[in-house]
Structure formats: structure tokens, C-alpha cells
Amino acid sequence: MNIREKDGVIAVASDHAGYLLKSILCEDLKTLGYQVLDLGTDSLDSVDYPLFAHDVAATVASGRVGCGVVLCGTGIGVSITANRHPGVRAALCHNVETARLSRKHNDANVLALGARIIDEKTAKSCLRAFLDTEFEGEGRHERRVAMIDTMVSVGNNTTR
Ligand code: RB5
Secondary structure: OOOOOOOOEEEEEEOHHHHHHHHHHHHHHHHOOOEEEEOOOOOOOOOOHHHHHHHHHHHHHOOOOOEEEEEEOOOHHHHHHHOOOOOOOEEEOOOHHHHHHHHHOOOOOEEEEEOOOOOHHHHHHHHHHHHHOOOOOOOHHHHHHHHHHHHHHOOOOOOO
């Protein structure tokens, strides 16, 4: 499935550290023809990243949007937070290859970026790769992605 199917709406949020890059990516998304659901933050004032990552993840999990983008200084805090939501697969990406493979192999539906780690050009490239790549589906990747949630929900989360 194409993650852009939900009317082309993409939920985006960041903490203060990701605010400037978020603003740039929101404009980029609009230029590319997407609708942006900007869930904050709205300034450089210090805020707590879980508040914003939870909002994007909940919006994706609800099915209201097909995918989301979360940013903080490293991308680590927002990705950990987003991944607490069942059905959300947030991928912390640092380059085009990780962004592409997060879609192709993991069917990631949230892109996490570290605004203090990657530059603007790389972030834009990651975003495009994430949006333009389809999940390979069927076969081993589909089986493995299904296992992410089912092995937790049935309590069968041992490795062997
Ligand atoms: C904020 O200073 C920073 O800790 C936050 O943006 C993020 O990097 C956390 O994972």
C-alpha cells in the first residue's frame, strides 16, 4: 500500500530542537503537493518531545493519516516514543538508503529525523525517499513486519 493514500495528509511534529527543520520540511511537503497536519511545536522554546511524538503516532495509529514525520535533536527520543503505539513503525533514518529501506523492508509509517544530526539537504532527501518508496510486501518482509506486533500481543515474545 502507498503510505500517501490517506488523502495525501501527513502528520508532522517536533520538539524545539527539531522546530526549524520541521518548518522547512512542512514547506517542502506542501510544495510536493501534500497536505500537512502540523502538530507543533510552534517555536524554539524548550518543550518535551514525547508530547509531540505521541500526537503524531496516535494520529497515524488512528488511521486518520497514512504516515507521519517526527523530529527532535537526535531523532532518538521521538522514535522511541512513537514506537510505543501499536501499529506504528517509526524509523530513525540518517540517509536516503535507510529511509528507502525503512519503507521497502519494514513498512515504516513514521519517519524520525535528528535535526542536530543530519543537514537540511539530507533531511529533504530522506523525506522524499520515504514517501516515494513502496513496501515490498508479500513474503519474508510481510511476515517479519507482522511478527513485530503479533509476538507482543499474544505474549509470545521470547526469541526461541
Ligand atoms: C533536546 O535537548 C533533546 O534532548 C531532544 O531533542 C532529543 O534529542 C531527545 O531524544
